[in-house]
Amino acid sequence: MNISASPPSGMRDFLPEELARRRHVETVIRRVYETYGFLPVETPSIENLTALLGKYGDEGDQLVFRILHRRDKLSRALEKDKPEEKDLAELGLRYDLTVPLARLVANNRTLPRFFKRYQIQPVWRADRPGKGRFREFIQCDVDITGTASLIAEAEVCGAVAQVFKELGFSEFYFHLNHRQLLKCLITRAGISPAKEALVLVAVDKMDKIGEEGVLKELENRGIEKKLSEDLLTILRRNPDADEIGKIDDLANLFSDLPEAEKPLAELRELYDLLASTPAEGHLKIDAALVRGLGYYTGPIFEIKIPGLNGSLGGGGRYDGLIGMFRGEEIPAVGFAIGFERLVQAMEEKKMFKTLQSGPQLLLCRFEDVESADVLLVAKRLRAGGINVEVYPESPKIGKQLAYAESIHVPVAGIVGSNEVSQETITIKKMATGEQTTLSWEQAAEKIKSWCVIQACDK
């Protein structure tokens, strides 16, 4: 009876070809983020549960993977009369990259005042696995801490817009809203502020379940039908106005609410600033945008592409989070690109060119050649800059060449005893059958010239 060889539910193995595409996307993201002056950090996969819980809302807390106590700690917990979940774990897996950043900033008092960091690492959520939904997935975050200036919002959105452009997207939209305007919306619909959180959880699902679904969910959560309908009527206002028109319209709607003034002014200024960044022309004001996570305090944003449900990333301002780890408040804003959905969208739109992965040369040999001599030839070609795989055994040469064919290596090298004594090698371009015998140094150059087309595709 063998042990199961599949990864656990919601987890994936990545083979070289798929990984080459993922690497390409990651490389573009890193480069653009660095162009925008962001520096990389990394945080541990395992965090204290005290750091994780209470930041993501109740639904989020439920989805944190917990690490089971070990040895004595576990024995003591299990000796209790009725052990509970909280007795069995004090560590959990990273759930996003924002809370770890807040902790890191609170913990490092010598960071620059304006700390611009990017972070590309996996996070884990015990969500129900499904198509395109995984339990381990990569996020690509940019954040700026230490300033209340809207330039920070503009910079993170600008960097993300540039990423999308460099990856080849022409149609993408930043949906913009403001956390404080959501409060005004609740007030305007006549719903009690005490119910804000549960109403927003329902509105947040509009994309997934539609207006009917939202109405039903609001009813389940005990909101009067009339009020729910008022809320949706507001959200439906003026779908055809231009973006400035939508802000004007919200200003009319909230004209008697003094608490709407500041968020409206900020939204207007942000819209204006973003026009000077690569996000220009990719902006939508969206009064229904909620963002699920509990920690946002100011402008919020999501990036979407037409024809794809849900978002490819999002973020916003969270001025209170770092203060939870430190005696003083430090303002902060950030944006997380959802790497998996981004790669998936690019696969579906066939945006990946063929990426060359794998060695340039498979080194084959006749039976009369010593293993040590093949290794020597490989060493010399590698020193000449060629990625070389050595056929590890020595069956008939035809079998070795068939293998070269099967792994799609662009060039096969053939070494017999003559070649060894003359320090030469016969190389064969697999696509055309072209074949020539050269010194090792010349062969390295020839192989490079044969592989140029593949390299350009990179």
Added chain:
Amino acid sequence: MNISASPPSGMRDFLPEELARRRHVETVIRRVYETYGFLPVETPSIENLTALLGKYGDEGDQLVFRILHRRDKLSRALEKDKPEEKDLAELGLRYDLTVPLARLVANNRTLPRFFKRYQIQPVWRADRPGKGRFREFIQCDVDITGTASLIAEAEVCGAVAQVFKELGFSEFYFHLNHRQLLKCLITRAGISPAKEALVLVAVDKMDKIGEEGVLKELENRGIEKKLSEDLLTILRRNPDADEIGKIDDLANLFSDLPEAEKPLAELRELYDLLASTPAEGHLKIDAALVRGLGYYTGPIFEIKIPGLNGSLGGGGRYDGLIGMFRGEEIPAVGFAIGFERLVQAMEEKKMFKTLQSGPQLLLCRFEDVESADVLLVAKRLRAGGINVEVYPESPKIGKQLAYAESIHVPVAGIVGSNEVSQETITIKKMATGEQTTLSWEQAAEKIKSWCVIQACDK
């Protein structure tokens, strides 16, 4: 009362400067591994416990981090009369990269017959944290599956030797031994084969606890003192012989043991093959080398540097492991570089040059400049290939320049309303105070020329 901002015990945050050094090492490893024809794969952080347990020996099994069941599964487990560890978890964190590779190969039947993969990912072990010992750490593995040929051993060791050379190490040694010779050693010392595993666990600690310590541990494990001493006497034989001499000596010692013939012949052939790789001149035969993990079946190796206890990596042949996941046996050999110890050794030996990290330009502005205009200048300079940080606020220019000084950015840019209207920028080289006003395009070129020296240091 704030939440603790420190990472959990044995876990680390990495700030940009340290990360730049780690990236440098990782980049060299990737490049060399690819030169040797290895392709990248990645596996999930979370594996089924059935895949992890029973591969690393009892001590290893104890160190696997387990993921606590959730919701209903947890409730059901806790309703049991005496719940145990095994009732509370069925998933665990990756403990090494070899077992996941074996599982992946067993699970993917369309891989090339000779699958050469590299993998650079973190692993987790619930070891007692200490100086240089972490609970999350990166391993860098190369493995070849599908062949019994010793060329596979030579290729993985050759690739690792080339990594060490390219990182700047001149003194490093591969310690070589063979799993089957350890059996012969036990037989020769007159110890019962039934005690092999526990004797080897003790011998494996020679580096850490010395001969006295090993003798004591063997005594504790119930080995007769006389036999333990015989064992150590054998291990002490001929310390000054050259490496071939040591193999000859072992051949004498085991001359009446037919089971020693094959491993000795393999060790001899491997030594010979390695002389044609970058490992040439970096080889030591070491009859006391054990390698802790349970799954090795053939040649085993470790890489060490003089003056540093323990190893910077190791590996060997494990022909039985893939078969545990699949109906047929597939031979395999691999080497894992211990990334953390490698980086630490390089830090201690001051082998890192200063690496330029961070933006090339901090963009400052006079109060009369609009935020949107600064963002426009930043966009243009970034398009010109410059990494730009925008000072997000607009205090007195002196304060902004002082900040530029404090973050060690090589160039400060200054924009006033004149510059904006003329589409120019004043740039200042921070190291010398040199200052000039140029068009945006010219400025980008000038900044590059000012940053060349830093770039070369990369």
